[in-house]
Amino acid sequence: MIKKLPSSPKIGMVSLGCPKALVDSERILTKLRSEGYDLSSQYDDADVVLVNTCGFIDSAKEESLDAIGEAIAENGRVIVTGCLGHESDRIRERFPDILAITGPQQYEEVVSAVHDAAPIEASPYLDLVPEQGLKLTPRHYSYLKISEGCNHRCSFCIIPSLRGDLVSRRADAILREAEKLVAAGTKELLVIGQDSSAYGVDLRHQEYRWKDRMVRADLTDLARGLGELGAWVRLHYVYPYPHVDQLIPLMADGLILPYLDIPFQHASPSVLKQMKRPANEVKILDRIAKWREMVPDIALRSSFVVGFPGETEQDFQYLLDWMDEAQLDRVGAFRFEAVAGAAANAFEGAVPEEVKEERYQRLMEKAAHISAAKLQAKIGRDIPTIIDRTDGEGGASGRSYADAPEIDGEVHLRDAENLQIGDIVTVRVEDADEHDLFGVAIS
Numbered sequence: 001m002i003k004k005l006p007s008s009p010k011i012g013m014v015s016l017g018c019p020k021a022l023v024d025s026e027r028i029l030t031k032l033r034s035e036g037y038d039l040s041s042q043y044d045d046a047d048v049v050l051v052n053t054c055g056f057i058d059s060a061k062e063e064s065l066d067a068i069g070e071a072i073a074e075n076g077r078v079i080v081t082g083c084l085g086h087e088s089d090r091i092r093e094r095f096p097d098i099l100a101i102t103g104p105q106q107y108e109e110v111v112s113a114v115h116d117a118a119p120i121e122a123s124p125y126l127d128l129v130p131e132q133g134l135k136l137t138p139r140h141y142s143y144l145k146i147s148e149g150c151n152h153r154c155s156f157c158i159i160p161s162l163r164g165d166l167v168s169r170r171a172d173a174i175l176r177e178a179e180k181l182v183a184a185g186t187k188e189l190l191v192i193g194q195d196s197s198a199y200g201v202d203l204r205h206q207e208y209r210w211k212d213r214m215v216r217a218d219l220t221d222l223a224r225g226l227g228e229l230g231a232w233v234r235l236h237y238v239y240p241y242p243h244v245d246q247l248i249p250l251m252a253d254g255l256i257l258p259y260l261d262i263p264f265q266h267a268s269p270s271v272l273k274q275m276k277r278p279a280n281e282v283k284i285l286d287r288i289a290k291w292r293e294m295v296p297d298i299a300l301r302s303s304f305v306v307g308f309p310g311e312t313e314q315d316f317q318y319l320l321d322w323m324d325e326a327q328l329d330r331v332g333a334f335r336f337e338a339v340a341g342a343a344a345n346a347f348e349g350a351v352p353e354e355v356k357e358e359r360y361q362r363l364m365e366k367a368a369h370i371s372a373a374k375l376q377a378k379i380g381r382d383i384p385t386i387i388d389r390t391d392g393e394g395g396a397s398g399r400s401y402a403d404a405p406e407i408d409g410e411v412h413l414r415d416a417e418n419l420q421i422g423d424i425v426t427v428r429v430e431d432a433d434e435h436d437l438f439g440v441a442i443s
C-alpha cells in the first residue's frame, strides 16, 4: 500500500522595520523551515501569517498596524511579533482575533505560537527525531527546564555570569513539551531552573493560552497545569519565597508530589548574609511546620555548604541545631571550594581544609541520623513508588515520592517479577536503613 505523506503547513511573513527586525524574521523562518514548514508569498495560500512589526516611531507603528489589518483581512490567521508586540493591548483592541502577540527576539515564543496555530503532523517516515525530542534520561522520567539564568548574585556562585539573568520560558511552551513527554512514556516530570520559584518574574507573570484556559507564567499555575497531565511532578531548586506556600495545597490535592528541593545552603544568619542568599528569612522553620500540618508526608530535601569563609564553630553549631528542628528528609552537603570568578574567594576567614572536612562529617552524620529515624517510621506503611530497574532475578529498585533520581534514596523490592520499569506501584515497607527502604509491591 502506498503511504501518503502529510503535507507541511505554509507560513507567510510580512517583515517591517530595521535590519535587526529583518534578521529576527530570518531566524524565525530558518527555524520554522528546519522544522519542516513551507513558506508562502501569498496571503491566501498560507496557513498562518507572521507580521514582524516596528514600534520605533508613531508612523512606523501605524504602518505596522496597517500591515496587521491587511493580513487579517486577506488571511485571518495572524501572529504578531517584533517591537510593537510590547503594545499588545493596543493591538488586541484593534484586532481582537489575533492568534498570538510576542515581542522582539522572542524566537521561542513565536515558533511556539506557530506550532499552536499550524501544527506539523508527526510522521515516522519523515521525522529524524521523535516528537518529544531526544532524551538522555530513561524513558520513564524527564527533566523539564522552565527557565535559564538567575537574578541573584550569591557570593559563591558564578552561574549568573555564565548564563545571565533569569529568562523564563513561556508557560504554554513548557506545558506542550511536558504533554509530549508524557505521551511518549514519561511518568515523572522533574521541574528544574536555577531558581524555579522565580519562574515568570521576567515575563511579569504574563498569561498564555493553554487548551481552553489561560495559564500565568508563575510556578503555582505552571505546577497545576503540569499536575493535570497525569504524571508525577517533582519540583527542584525552589527557594522559599512566600508564594511557595501556595504549592502546598496542590500537594494536598495530589496534583504534584509532596516533595520540595530547597537549597538552603546554611542556616546561620551571618553566613547566609555573607552568601547573599535569596529568600533567606528567620521564619522558615515556622513555615516548614505549617507545610507539615497541611501535608504531613511532605518530603524536604536540601543541600548545604560547610566551611564557607568566615563560618565559625558557633555558626556551624547553629546549622546543626537548625537541622535538629527542621528534620529534613534528604540532605546533601559540599565542602566550600573557591570557584574561579566567585566573589566569596576574596572573603576573609578561610576555613582550614581539615576543619571543613570535620564539619562535613558531622553534618552528614546528623543528616544520616535524622534520615534513618524518618525512614524507620515508614516501616509498615504503604508508599507509592516508581520502578527504575529490574534485576531479572525477581528483584527491582525504584524511588518513592520522597526520592528524586540520583540524589535521594531508593526503594528495593522483593518478589517483583511482574514489575516493569516505569510502573508506579504501592509498596508496603518492610525495612529501612539510613537512606533506603525495602519492601514488596502490594498493588
Ligand code: SF4
Pocket (backbone or CB within 6 Å): 150, 151, 152, 153, 154, 157, 158, 159, 160, 194, 195, 278
Ligand atoms: S546559587 Fe542559585 S540563586 Fe544563587 S546566584 Fe547561583 S544560581 Fe542564583
